[in-house]
Amino acid sequence: MKLVQTWQSTTITTLTDITPTVRELLLRPSDGHAPRWDGGAHLQVHVMVNGAEQTRHYSLVGQPDGEHYRIAVKRMDGGRGGSKAMWTLALNDAINISGPHNHFALELGAPSYLLVAGGIGITPLVTMAQTLIAKKADVRMLYGARTRAELAFLAPLQGLLGDRLQTFVAEENQHMDFAAEIAALPAKAQLYTCGPVPMLEAIRAAWKASGRRLAHLRFETFGSSGSFPAVAFRVVMPRHGLDFMVPAQQTLLEALSDKGVQTISDCKRGECGLCAMDVLSVDGKLDHRDVFLSPHEKAACNRLCPCVSRAEGTLTLDSAWRSDIPN
Ligand code: FES
Structure with missing residues (x-):
């Protein structure tokens, strides 16, 4: 399942380093209009990583002014390359965004x-x-x-x-x-x-x-915090006859899609569990980066969320796809 996205061009009007590893960006949409957002809303941002367009999510910060979006990007040196690519952007550069979207809305009226x-x-x-x-x-x-x-x-x-x-x-x-x-x-x-x-x-x-x-x-979660830095790892899928490498800058979900493996997904942040698939064996280390599976399920290592989770070594996987089930 894929959400229909509308993308819009924005221009970077301000860049401010607010900590040694966090850079704030002010983005002005090409039509000069930034719809209001509520706390918990985020933008999806297109970013070029090693020549390939990828999508990242960044929460909106502060109060809307009607004309700009404000995001803050932490440079993750052991990440998949998206944040480092965001840090190469300069004043007046154009970037495409989608949103605001909000899956983390604040509910008013609680006593505390x-x-x-x-x-x-x-x-x-x-x-x-x-x-x-x-x-x-x-x-x-x-x-x-x-x-x-x-x-x-x-x-x-x-x-x-x-x-x-x-x-x-x-x-x-x-x-x-x-x-x-x-x-x-x-x-x-x-x-x-x-x-x-x-x-x-x-x-x-x-x-x-x-x-x-x-x-x-x-x-x-921001779906990028793992136990170890993102590295390339091997995936074997016997039922699909596949054996391939997942590069450090790509998610397993993206690599599966490139190989033609049918997957379903929604949040792509390790929260909804829609993408969860079976792990048949792990030769190396599995790095669960989701908040959907329970600690017990993570310890058992027989399922993972490929939108965020990664590995070192070799994973043998199976997908939910069955040839006898019409799609
Ligand atoms: S798509 Fe939601 S957990 Fe993977």
Whole structure:
């Protein structure tokens, strides 16, 4: 299943390095009109990686002005090359975007909100914090990063939230206590979180253990945070008679599509699980980068989400496609 996309040309009007590895881009659509967006919305962006056009998702940051989109791109040196390509863009360059889309919408009316950001996962939560403060909602934010210098948007967030913002710097041995934070929330409070997969899994486990309604926990990942850098790996699919390499800059889902393997997908961020497929064996290491499969399923290593998950070595896979099922 593929969503129909409408693409639009934009021009980069401002480039600002807000941390050593996070660059903010202001994009002006060619028709001068940027529809309003709500917290949690993102753009899809076309980016050239090694001569091939690829798509990346970037959350919109801050409040809309009707004429621009604001995104922030973290340079991932061990990634698939999209963020590094985004960092080569210059002022007045044109890039194509689709959106805004929102699969991480803020629901107003809860008695209390906890926003939890890890690294570049802060981007959708900036807008949410602004919205909640404007609505005079009860809101706190926990914001973690590896180093203090990597706390993007720190000054405006301090100005906005004051002592309702708490930062955690891993290099300074500061860590969030999810169980205690969740236990301190009033009934029916909502938690919104965005960050790397291990952080989201820890929050989800603590939320489940607390007995709170899962509908009150909303999360989004950036689908690119793995246990090790993206490297090329081999895929064998006996039933399809296929044996091929997935390059470091391509997702497994893209490689399957190039090989003519029928797949279904939607989010392409490791969240919906639509693309999940069977793993027959792993000769090497499997790097689950999704938040759809449970920790138990990940440990069993017999399914993976090819839109984000990768490997080192060789994966033997099977798809959901069956020749006896008409398509
Ligand atoms: S397409 Fe949604 S998890 Fe892969």
